[in-house]
Amino acid sequence: MKRSLLTALLVFHALAAFCQQTSNPMKTPLDRKVDSLVRAAYARGECVGLMIGVIDGDKTYTYAYGETAIGDNTLPGTSTVFQIGSVTKTFTGILLAAQISSGQVKADDPISKYVPDTVSLKWYDNQPITLAMLSNHTSAIPRWEPIMTYPGFSVAQPYRHFGEAQLFHFLNHYQPAYKPGVKYAYSNLGAGLLGELLARNARTSYKDLLFRQIFRPLGMNNTWLTESPQVPAQMAQGYNARRNPEQPWVMSAVSGAGGIQSTLHDMLLFARANIRPGKGALGAAIRLSHRETFRDASARMGLGWHIVEGPGHTVLFHNGQTGGYHSHLSIETAGQKAVVILSNLAADNKIGWPLQGYLMLRGGEGK
8 A cells, every 4th residue: 555655646746747847828628638638648658748739710729748858858849840750641642632733643643654664563453553542552562561671771760771773673573462442551662652753753852842832832941851860959859669769760762651850830830721721722732632532441541641530520630650759630621620749759649639539529729
């Protein structure tokens, strides 16, 4: 009994000390809901530093918790940089939608139209892999396992060695195991390939395509591709699940699958652009990326977006994780509600979906 009491007291004091390291004003029901979810995540050891953004109609709320690096006592801010991992795929989906909308490509174009002449593709049952299949994870291309077989692979940087030469070498030797277009099977390799093909078609790099078509128009001035494993001053130090420091992942030729790093400020701009896409070319591309392109028993997909349905609600969703970071983005366009979470610990903190559900079912702030 004494040991249990001592343990409980230690946990209480640890949480009390933690709660001083936050920007949460604890004034509204939303503030208290966020805090209760974050307290639970820290108690489970699933956080180091957190930035949380909530959009509820015309209002935006931001919350900071924890530290940018263990022991530095520095609260992250809206301009602190985190890797967003696979949330990048939603950006790549919008780039595909932009080229579809402008007539540069068709969703059902076979990828053979956009690979180098030196690449000879093999099909299963004469069914080509299309651009849309790369975006909605029905291409039959493996998740990422072939990347491990190329020289230079390391657990610390699993994608850095995999450049354009390796990507097209893989395609030259890839034999599909089943017919594409009929089964959802998540593929970083497929989404990364899509980013490269779209860039080739636009005669530019994936990095410049993102900047020209999404980052600059939305004013995402502190968002870019990770091109170095070094942690710059404005970036939160990443940690793996054992709380050991990790470098930012360099995704090389598969950057379209997970190479973006960003801030809460910029990701809230992106979330709001998806809630209210606008009338221009980018708005048209965003709306097209939201349309369903595939559905089976395991998934419903747009272009890069997972579409999640519940009673009376439809949510666009993606999360992401690299060696030292975790991210969550969920958007209910009809209700104009969104949740963005950026973390510098590679673990699902289980905050995003409960918070999104709270916004939708309780009506958001003040209720």
